[in-house]
Amino acid sequence: MTVRVRTSVALAxxxxxxxxxxxxxxxxxxxxxxxxxxxxxxxxxxxLDLRLVGRPDEVVVRVDTxxxxxxxxxxxxxxxxxxxxxxxxxxxxx
Numbered sequence: 001m002t003v004r005v006r007t008s009v010a011l012a013x014x015x016x017x018x019x020x021x022x023x024x025x026x027x028x029x030x031x032x033x034x035x036x037x038x039x040x041x042x043x044x045x046x047x048l049d050l051r052l053v054g055r056p057d058e059v060v061v062r063v064d065t066x067x068x069x070x071x072x073x074x075x076x077x078x079x080x081x082x083x084x085x086x087x088x089x090x091x092x093x094x
Contacts, residue, residue: 001034003033003063004065005028005029005031005063006061007050007052007060007061008059008061009054009059011027012052017029029048031046058084058086063081064079065080
């Protein structure tokens with residue numbers, strides 16, 4: 001599975017990303033998660049410390065499934081998430 005993370009503000013030129021991720025354009029990071037178990041028994045965490053251009057007051061972060069290997073998803077309504085992240089210095093978890 002590949003997860004796409006898109007930001008409403010351009011990402012800074014230099015990002016330190018996990019080995020399973022790459023920056024595809026100025027606003028988008030793609031991360032390979034591998035196969036996911038149908039019953040959700042195995043918990044996976046992927047931490048991104050994304051740097052943005054400038055110091056925006058807030059950013060909209062969109063997280064969605066870009067590629068699922070052709071698997072059938074019984075609940076595709078949970079594939080797309082959009083979150084407003086104010087610049088509070090807090091970490092956000094999705």
